[in-house]
Amino acid sequence: MDDDEIVARLKAQDERAFDGLIDRYGAFIRQVIWHQVRSEAMRAYTEDIENRVYYKVWANAAQFDPARGQFKQWLGSLVKHQTIDYVRGLKGTLATLDIDNIALAAPEPAADVSLTQYFAVLSPTEKQVFELFFADGRTPEEISQQLKMRVAAVYKHLSRGRAKIRRWF
């Protein structure tokens, strides 16, 4: 599939355009992204950046004018700017998907997503239960065995603790 056919299919909103786009430019798109994104930590978001790029190409194909340059240059520019936006922390996932009135409370790429900030208001026992349940992913049965309490007591601590957190935050 050559560039003209890819563009024609994109403008016709034909998903078969992705066949040609990825075959012809999949590696190029990833190269451009990785040129902007150097760290291993940020490269873990490559798939999401690529998904957003493919959507932008799909949604903005009508804006491509062959009289103003080649498709590859237009594509490269789109990928570069999309990646830069992402790295700048504008990725807010859904907030930048051109959909109005939707906001997603997604963390910044390098933000600390620790849950322990919520545990400061808890009693020592509640904090133990919360850390094992929410941070370590243990089951209530495992927690009850480790802390030598009944399973019902574990659930009670979880309920009371969450009510405390709600009052404080």
Place this chain on the structure above:
Amino acid sequence: MPSTTNPFIRVVNGMNGLPQRPLAQTPMTFRQKLYRKRMAALTVTMHQVLEQVGALLEPGETLVNMLPMTNEANSAAATDGLMGMYGVKTEQARDYVTTQASLRGNRLMVFTDRRIIFFIVIEFLDDSQAYYSYPYSALDWVMLRADPAPGAAGQAMINPYTLDFETADRHVFTEFLTPENAQMFKENLLRIPAMANIRLSDHVHRRRRWDQFASNLDFQLAFASKGFWLLLVFFILVAIWGYLAH
């Protein structure tokens, strides 16, 4: 664990802002390109889905995150329907079926700051009213229980979780969650203020005693597994008694 052919979980996890495993620097193989194409097409579909979800939100209501479920990772019990068939109605749903080779398997639990919105993707694409809405205020109890299941030889035990709740107007929701799904649900219990009053339990809660049996998939599955053996023992005893009597 996400499927190597169904990209739904990876696409939605990307939208949630979750990092994925690092990609290799080698050129994409044929299968990887095929998977990439499905991801790209699914991303386009998910934009349509999210536009429809956006239209459902009330003034001031915000989306928090989305919990993806598939037949491969979760369960087909709740969604495959009669012989797994579904007749698509719209062009976009037809494109989805063709590209993703998936009918009812992909489903989404959307968490807003006020409620859970749940739907099967293909049905929701066809009909924007084909969804279930569970306000947090209507949920008293939620069962989120880990049921250890043996893994493959040499692997650690896997813990599929069972999620079950009944709303104030007696709608029952039951689903099997992966450990990743369960962790997201737990984090939402902490992060979403409106979920703070929902009590957690390791068993099913129903408002009517009859529903404890009739609308309780957890009980029915337990009965089917233990009850089967009881019935088997019963019939063996009857057979032995019949043999001895003659």
